Amino acid sequence: MRWKNISSHKRAVLEPLLDLPPPAQTLMIVVDALDAQCAPGQRVGKSGSIAQLLANNQHLLPSWLLLVCSIRRQNKDVCKMFSSFRRLCLDDLRKPPTVRDVQQYILCRLDEEAALRRQLTPDTADMLNLLHIKSGGCFLFLERVLDGVAAGLVGLREIRDIPGTLNGLYLWLCQRLFPRALFVYVRPLLNVLLAAPSPLTTQQLFTAAWTQDTTLNVQDFQNKLHTLSPLLIDGPEGTKLLFHASFTEWLTDVKYCTQKYLCNQTEGHSMLAMSLTLQGPHLDPEGACQLATHLVCSGHHKENPSLLALWMLWTGLPPLTASCNETLSTSFAQLPPLVSQEVPQLLMKSGLLSPARISDKEASVCTRFPVEQGDPLDTMEMEVSVKKLLDSGHSVNQLESSGQTLLAKAAIEGSANVAKFLLAHESDPLISDHHGQTPLTLASRQGHVKFLSILLEWMKSQSTETAVAMMEHIDNEGWTALRSAAWGGHCEAVRLLLDAGADVNGCDSEGRTALRAAAWGGHEEIVLTLLDYGAQINKADSNGRTPLIAAAYMGHPETIEILLNHNAEVNLADGDGRTALSVAALCVPTAAAIKGYGEVASLLLEHGADPGHRDNDGMTPLLLAAYEGHEDVVELLLEAGADVDESAGPDGSISAAAAVTPLLAAAAMGHMNTVSKLLFWGADVDAIDCEGRTALCLAAARGSLEVVRALLDRGLDENHKDDLGWTPLHAAACEGHRAVCAALTDQGSMARIGEMDIEGRTPLILAAQEGHLSAVKLLLDKRSLIDHRAYDGHSALSAAFLEGHTEVAELLMKRGADTDVRDAEGRPLLYLLVLEGRLDMATLVIEKGGVPLESRDSEGRTALHVASWQGSVEIVDLLLKHGANPNAQDAEGRPPMHSVAWTGNGKVGHRLMEANSVHIDLACHQGATALSIAAQEGHVNIVKMLLGKGANPNHIDKYGRSPAKVAGKHGHVTIVRLLESYGAKPYLGLLPNSSTVSPSKPNKILSSGMLEGNGVEVTATTSSSSVSSPGSTGERFHSMQSSQTSSTCHSLATVQTVPADSISFIQQIQQHSLPRSRSRHSTLPPPGGSGMGSLHGSSQRLTKCLPPPTVCTVTAMVHNCEPPQKGLSSGLEYLDKKNKQSSNLIKAERAAGGRWNSVMASLGIMPSKDSPLSAKNREIPSLDYPYRLQSPSQVEAWDALPQNILAPVCYSFSPTPPSSALTDDVMVTTDPHLNLKQAIKLQFEGPTSAALYKRETPL
Structure with missing residues (x-):
């Protein structure tokens, strides 16, 4: 919420709060993401944000109102505003609650998402455990990785390769999504999204992108949008926006995203300004203000703003009249701080806005965000400013909050002149920041060649030990300067470092070299350069992965061709037994507008890759490609001699224990094109897996209608039963795939609707139990027996009720299903629902199903007995309301009131006592009344309630015992005295002291x-x-x-x-x-x-x-x-x-x-x-x-x-x-x-x- 000034905030919020009477307990006001409007390092003026407003007025909040704010710890400026607040770390994995929350989030995602469970095996559980450690307590990290796994973008095995920071994750994700030069293809859209002040529709996004490339057509735009889809989310009214604000910051921070993925907001502002220009005569006052904002932010004609004013005039904007004042006030209040003064000035200079219309109030809004000068970050580019900073007493090697010196900051910016000045003033380039990065490492990662030249020139004047220490320094994540430059794609920087004596085969503790980094990034020129300088082409890291495997993993055919032409060993296997061909079959990246995914596999096969190689798990490239649905790779492997019916196993000879063929793999995942390829090559359609399932069973369970129809056309038996007696119809019904169920039961099909599995369950029971309404309707229309009972006695109706599927239960009752269902133990449906505490379902079956209330189990107990024992007041009320008998006795003569006496539930007891014709002294076969039992159990409240309702305190059971005698023998002194006060005969036995026997329950x-x-x-x-x-x-x-x-x-x-x-x-x-x-x-x-x-x-x-x-x-x-x-x-x-x-x-x-x-x-x-x-x-x-x-x-x-x-x-x-x-x-x-x-x-x-x-x- 924005307030016009502080005084209005006080009058509207703070003063009314202070006038309120203090509540009985302290209340909290929670402000989440308080720093969302304040980027790290951004300084704002007085009350320029919600953070400033709260910080300036926190002392005025009433004492009974506790202010709780969440802030990213990187934002030091906002943290300083609340220096007196107690700080709690929400993502500290050293604390058990954080660990438990992270683990529970992963487990809940597994529970709720079948797509995640499909990726999981007992042996890959370690990967999710590693993920919860790598996340560092960051739920965004967890969410992105698990979303990627569910969408098939990330494999669980790849979690070991993901960096352990959010910035590292974003970089790794971009490398996977945008191989080769694909990022250049989508960067314009990202520039527009970053510059947009509010979410854009796809049409607005297309118009803005078209202004930069007028050859762009709708299909190309849709391809670009599809490529970006993993990074986008749907906004309101069909708009698109980036999935998180932290990713937008990452895209503009060259320190983390590198030059390769760096986006430019000014270009986005230029495109948005052009798209608004096209609508010039039709723009409203808000649109005119936005056009002025985008023109100012585009950076064009900074030295001559008059040209921008002329541009706005030529656009044909209508003048801003007096009726626009309120809209302009709102627009000015929402301007970015850096342009809050320039935008109104541009509107006035263009003549669209009269100076007289800018009141003092709006003027104050326009000038309330002054940018403070003198910040080292803003002045470091100029040597004079740095000199003044040093003259003021700032040490040349003084560390900032990030652990970086002035030289390190200059390295990030690539400021060569500043570097020369600082080195002349004895700045130490060997000082590393919190991440272990030196200025040389930082400059190498960004590819700042001039800065590197100055550092390397300085290094020549140092001793050999200093030069080696500087050149081969490894940061906290194992990166040397050469590796960083190679990975970032900076060829000239690589040459400089190699010429300066960098070890071309230097590696980190994991054995990863610069050549592997360049191959991973697909930088062909750097790969050639490193090979020319003598890099070992087959050197593997600690996991056995060579540069060739890394290039195959990332899908860089040009890099692979270079490595193969330099005699890279094509059949070397990594620690998991996978060769480059296996990795390519499994991990070829997919992205819109990039064709020929089989190019990598084709290159490897042409150079002698073994298509029959089995990894440590017995999987061949063909099995992996079939599972992933890479039909082009499947065809290449079959052409190279792979066996179309090969099965998994160390030697391919495992039969019934794990007979998974490529056809079964493709059918199980629903890859129609791959299934067609395999059938064309003569795959055995009668193969079955370890549980007796055919390809048709697996495709039906997956819900792939095309595959099911193709297999039915091939003559697969729709009544084939697996080891559990499931037919394909059972599998489809259980998963709720209505279309597949319809295909399996179409006219002319031989599928038997009422076929039972080994548990006696029909497809209808499975569909009802899982709550698949459409599948249930279809099966009923196909005349499946509605009242069929499985061997456990349950029907489709009882299964739906017990699972809480209201719509399915109502449908079955409308179709005439029998509600008097009993399980194999003779327990009625209503009884079971009460036992489960399902008030909603019990209400439904009573009101719409007409179920008998007095139906009993084999021991004579009714639903009211169950509800009374469990203490469910709502269910007791429901049963009594519909006429349940409160005096119903079971086989031992016990009424529901006896259950109350045992459990001591006073609320249920009062409900039963209020029922008509309840018999309070009803005795069981032993002669015990509810009062006798309550006295034995020590329930004072129940005894008092029963006595108050007239229960007989002198009742004698079959063995001559009164309630007082029983209570006395159990040491319940209070109850004995209570009974005597209601006329019971005095207890003559010994009563223990309270110190020896507690009278409690x-x-x-x-x-x-x-x-x-x-x-x-x-x-x-x-x-x-x-x-x-x-x-x-x-x-x-x-x-x-x-x-x-x-x-x-x-x-x-x-x-x-x-x-x-x-x-x-x-x-x-x-x-x-x-x-x-x-x-x-x-x-x-x-x-x-x-x-x-x-x-x-x-x-x-x-x-x-x-x-x-x-x-x-x-x-x-x-x-x-x-x-x-x-x-x-x-x-x-x-x-x-x-x-x-x-x-x-x-x-x-x-x-x-x-x-x-x-x-x-x-x-x-x-x-x-x-x-x-x-x-x-x-x-x-x-x-x-x-x-x-x-x-x-x-x-x-x-x-x-x-x-x-x-x-x-x-x-x-x-x-x-x-x-x-x-x-x-x-x-x-x-x-x-x-x-x-x-x-x-x-x-x-x-x-x-x-x-x-x-x-x-x-x-």
């Missing part, structure tokens, strides 16, 4: 055996019952145990069960390389085991599939429904049923915070049969004495005695599922034979067990 139990991944003991909220609290139905639905017949390859996979906190960042990344859609496990339990979907299995089945206890031990005291035997006191404590394991046990218990007894035996989990233990070695506690568990925090459960069970039983459990079921905390490693494409982008689907997420598996 006994829900929290310290798990003595539970350790986090780092080995630190932690406290967990666990259950004291026979079973865990209900797990997540969604996780069971997606993480069910795989059928053992799902895939022969999957049998090679191993499951590692580890606590989530112990998984490293690399391991978390590796998990994302696993297949998503094919990693969901089957709900069909294997023989002798209990699948994750079946949590009611017997204890015998459980024992067979349980892993050994690894995490924690829980001691449980629970109810039993059988009466006590004769001769045994009712006061004895006993146990009920044996604990059954759940994959989400610890997580659910932490969330619930309470014990889960057999009185409410796990919603969705049925306790197994009694497991009686002998009374041997067990002590019977004395009557009427509080019996202690393993720790003081553990207390008794509800009393009753089954047969001879006299004491608690310990159950050990692991938080991970049995057998091979996967959850978020499980890491899976795939068959090592399948990881043949480590560190390279080639990637299809690997071995998995089931099929419900998106198919992206690394090869």
